[in-house]
Amino acid sequence: MFIDWEKMPRTRSPRAKDSRRIASGQNMSFVRIEIEPTAEFTGETHWHMHEQWVVVLAGDVRMTVADEEVQLTTGDVLYIPIDAPHAPLAVGPAGATYLEIFAPPRMDLLPESIVPAV
Template sequence: MKIDWDDHEELKAEGIAMSRRFAFGQEMSCLKVVADQAGDLNLPPHWHENEQWVVVTEGSIRFVCDETEYELNSGDVAYIPSRQRHTATFVGPEGAVLMEFSAPPRLDLAPGSIMPSSMKFD
């Protein structure tokens, strides 16, 4: 099945210049994230039960996982194990587009969801 991202509601992130579109199945979810502006993200480190894969398809993003910082560029992939502290800290000068795959699915991100956020903060 092909996903047409334009058919999915755009979810604005509070306080961050990013847009997100969300799709999910029975076993995993996919979040398409578009950051049009370069700069600091100011996202606090967090963790969740879901394991996560991040695929950068355009631009670059700085990312911290388990206190190690990585520069992820177009074509790079990052893996975040379940319960691993992580955050994204900076979007590169050309912006970034990335796909976040989570298993089990992040149903708390589904439009209209009444589930509490799966994100945990220390």
Template sequence: MLVQRRGDDHHDWSLYEGRGPVGVEWYFRERTELPTSVMLYHLEPGAEEGSHLHLAGDPASCSELSEDELYLVVAGEVVMTVADEEAVLRPGDAVYVPQGVAHGVRNESDAPAELVLLFGPPDGNLLR
């Protein structure tokens, strides 16, 4: 049985020129064969992931790959920006971001926030 405990692949990163750091826990980064990757974000009050996009061949992309991304809030409250729209998200709320769309998340509240991120190729062939 493969078990990854919280803290096993933890990094504090400043991402995409956002105010940080953002605590990032990357789950089974080197082992998974799933068509998606999984991260846990921890944002202290005032922390943010800067605006970025994922689109192969686009010089503005932070990734060499085209990827869709899903942000799921599990604790706290965040402000999510996708293109020119903003929304406040609370536990259980999620946002889906298609490849090539600029997006970012920030914590404007007085309490820490945590999100699960799922990202992968738009043709991930997931079961429907």
């Protein structure tokens, strides 16, 4: 099944200047995130019961995972284990576009979801 990201509804976002769209199956979900260069980050970490992969499609993003800072650029892939504290810290001068891949799927991120964040 082909996914046209432009036709997918936007999801809730923790910050302004951040566009998110989600595609979810039974065992995993994909979230496409586009962040403008002027977006502001709190650096506040969070964690969840999902394995998470981050695949940078364009631009640069700096993240922290379990107290380690990493700088990611186009083509880079980052693995975030279950329950590992993590947070995006900043994007580069051109912003960033990346995919977050979750297993199990993040049903709490679906538009109009009543599932609590976990």
